[in-house]
Amino acid sequence: MTEDRKLLSLTIDGLTVTVPEGTTILEAARQVGIDIPTICVHEATTANGLCRLCVVDVNGGRLLQPACIVPCQDGMHVETDNARVQTSRRTILEMLNAAVDLSQAPAIQDHMTRYNASPDRFPASARREHPFLDDNPFYVREYSRCILCWRCVQVCAEDAQYVFALTIDSRGFNSHISTAFDISLPESTCVFCGQCVGVCPTGALKPRAEWGLEQGMTAARIQANNRQMRKQLPKRGRSSDEGEG
């Protein structure tokens, strides 16, 4: 249907681009081979403009604009990598790295290299530490690796499953992903569809088997261990004496 839409013309880093109305700056830039870095945006989830790594300079305005959500407009002049943009990107990455374990987030590591982000720019900084959670046979949760991209919450809710097992608790820097009252996943409404694990970009959510292998367990041992766990699963909404096993 793109042929029916109005065409817009804009410049991105000096290149003239023509795109149908409704195209985001991010999409338009990709069409001409300009790579704007992103963290939070994902094809399976509604874009919320969270990470702001994709910010670009539009017409020299006071505010930089998130390319993943801002639609192109006719006559726009976009600069995707000038000094202002670089300061924001570098600082966001440095602040994130000071808070979260990014060791299993290779794409973010690459962004850090590209933007010259120093891993120890912010010394004496509080990190978001969370206990390792291993409460079900399907996947483990390590929220010290969580960058709050919201993808898991979104696929668990309206973007896919309508299960609503997850939420964001607290606010600001102390925000974290949680079930209601931090109950275990088997006690929550979780149906273990695995969608959240599939979209997590940082290793915060990981199949239990993958985690076991990382820990040097054998496949047989992981399976035995999972079977054992399955037997002990608490059942949501039933009293414990009705539980299976």
Place this chain on the structure above:
Amino acid sequence: MVSASHAESLESIISRFAGRGRDALLPALWAIQTASGHINLEAVRALSLALNVPEADIYGVIGFYSMFHDQPTGETIIRVCTSPSCGLAGSDDLLDHVCQRLGVEPGQTTSDGRYTVEETTCLGLCEHAPAALVSQRGVGERSVPSAVDLESILADHSAPYPAVTGSLTHLLLDGIPVDRAQTLAEYGDYSALRRTLNDLMPDEVVAKIQASGLLGRGGAAFPTGLKWEMARRSEEKPHYVICNADESEPGTFKDRVLMELRPHLLLEGLALCAYAIEAEQGYLFIRGEYPLATQRLQQAIDAAVASGYLGDNIMGSGFNFHVEIRRGAGAYICGEETALFEAIEGKRGFPRIKPPYPTRVGLFGKPTVINNVETLCKVPGIINRGGRWFRQWGTDLSTGVKLVSVSGHVSRPGVYEIPLGTPLRQVLTELCGGVTGRLQAVLMGGAAGTFLAPDEIDTPLTFEDLRTVGSTLGSGAIMVFNDSVDLRDVLRRLGAFFQHESCGKCYPCQLGTQRQKEILDRLHAPLPGDRERLTDIGQTMSESSLCGLGQTAAAAVLSAMKRWPHLFE
């Protein structure tokens, strides 16, 4: 002491709210919080079924608002404000004293379960600093002005505290009692609304507001008439009007005083707005820390409904307008208009991405006008006396009169009405009785504002003049610091405020407010490179944050850096 047994039972609360849908969530959580002191898993599961909201979502909402608790609290929760104005008045010592007397740390509950002590951000009682707020299980909240010790906090505060006001123009705050709300009989018969319903079409009301040049008084200075016109033209129905009474900007308390003293003026302004944009439902969203204003407004609504000034077929005109009060629950961000919509809709107060703007997609996705308390209080006067009348004060760009909230080191902290364009010096000397001690700095516009040095106080108070000195009038907060104050300590409090209030949605502010706080906490012993760190954080938050909170969270710091670079060495 009222015991918990007098409180409403969970079953009764659940059956009262059952079937009302998600937008009843905050009122329902308030009912449970007040009755039980906290909201536990059992209550959340019952509420989840009653309102058809996922239990995890409810838990996330509880976690977002500071006044909701998911763990048991004491029968009495004592909150002591440690924002700048109360800080100057000794609130740190007060908090220490209260904690010591009760044998707890901030955030803890006494072992007998009677008291919980918390530190809190600005309570909007800055002219009565230091201030506290007490929540009593089964009863609710009450404000404690001029708190001196534990006894004064726990004492009976049924005697009203008088507002301190003054005026160069004698419009909104003159000739009325300062220790109680103006009654309906004293206020009058809603004459502006009556004339409007008899004589004016909605577009004529909008035209009058446009002619006045009125700019919004909530901080962003957006033209009020233009906003109404845009909403009026939005074809999608229904339309909503909202009064933004979240007033949580540190140092701002003019809306509280207006609501406490002149509730009917606000209601008439709101009804006029509703008529102009053809809305039949209005909400008054008021911060949870304003119990007295909430109570007086509810009484005023009831009186206005009883007299036919609100409700169905107002004054026989066929125009219907209903107003509902919604209480916030401790979140500065809910003053941001789209976050406020989310709060009314029963969600975490995350700001939305704009555009679309509220006049097209607002509350419940419908066209909405949201205005500040003071903005709406200007409306009846403009309707009765016209735009030209209003323009006799102020400048071409900043028309009319404005309320300013002055706190800190002046003889008479209070709310003052001035014609826009009045130099700051005149406000301090003529209205506030002068600066106590030698002036060191003024913080304009609250935590989100900027500092002025003593040689800048001849600046006329207009939106445009303050912009040229890189400052802002914002909501009209003026905090005055004499030379006994350690400005690094003020900066530390501002850093703590934003760290506490960032919603956490976007990375620049979620991370930047934390990193900024850490550096401001160590201004007395900075690490090499801290100055550059603050500059980069400030630039990143200002340019790349999603909403106004993050975009202004470094403004005061950057303005101080420009004026007093030695503070950062």
